[in-house]
Amino acid sequence: MSAVERGGQALDRLIVDVADYPQPGIVFKDITPVLADHDALVAVVGGLATAGRDADGAVHVDKVVGMEARGFILGPPVALDLGVGFVPVRKAGKLPREAHAVTYALEYGEATLELHRDAVRPGERVLLVDDVLATGGTAAATRDLVERCGGVVVAVAVLLELTFLPGRDAVAGVPVTALRPV
Ligand SMILES: O=P(O)(O)OC[C@H]1O[C@H](OP(=O)(O)OP(=O)(O)O)[C@H](O)[C@@H]1O
Numbered sequence: 001m002s003a004v005e006r007g008g009q010a011l012d013r014l015i016v017d018v019a020d021y022p023q024p025g026i027v028f029k030d031i032t033p034v035l036a037d038h039d040a041l042v043a044v045v046g047g048l049a050t051a052g053r054d055a056d057g058a059v060h061v062d063k064v065v066g067m068e069a070r071g072f073i074l075g076p077p078v079a080l081d082l083g084v085g086f087v088p089v090r091k092a093g094k095l096p097r098e099a100h101a102v103t104y105a106l107e108y109g110e111a112t113l114e115l116h117r118d119a120v121r122p123g124e125r126v127l128l129v130d131d132v133l134a135t136g137g138t139a140a141a142t143r144d145l146v147e148r149c150g151g152v153v154v155a156v157a158v159l160l161e162l163t164f165l166p167g168r169d170a171v172a173g174v175p176v177t178a179l180r181p182v
């Protein structure tokens, strides 16, 4: 078995459930042990990058967009794997230049995300990368931001999908690659 296969198999052990965090009733999926395991990290980055390639292996995206904060960890290595650039979507008030802003609800609260207006060019094809797809609020807000720039979100790739929540519906029409549906 290759190191990458071993890493993939280890994922379930490396994703740790934390009850009642950050608030009662939420089971928080802690992915930091995955990041600390080289083989698992290689497997995850490679798995997420498949969402940016077609069946022949050709890259079909121009940019990877990752959402603060955990999309900043997984997005850049995926962008490097695909040979494209990475664009950060930040929480409110962090970007220094003119930005689009969208406020949205997530599993445990509300937040505002922002994207520099010139970070995605009109017509660019975007792969969204994040660790978790829960309600889909973050992904839908990011899609909105990309579209305000004139770009198009052609795929979403996440490590974990909470399948008891309607995350996929929130990004209807966009294919979602989830390495671990739970
Ligand atoms: O599908 P949703 O319901 O929108 O939830 C998913 C989002 O929630 C988490 O981020 P969070 O906003 O907690 O920010 P963090 O990465 O800074 O902790 C996670 O990293 C996703 O971005």
Ligand SMILES: Nc1ncnc2[nH]cnc12
Binding pocket: 026, 027, 028, 029, 030, 106, 107, 108, 132, 134, 135
């Ligand atoms: N249950 C959860 N665990 C980790 N990240 C999340 N983001 C939204 N819901 C989450």
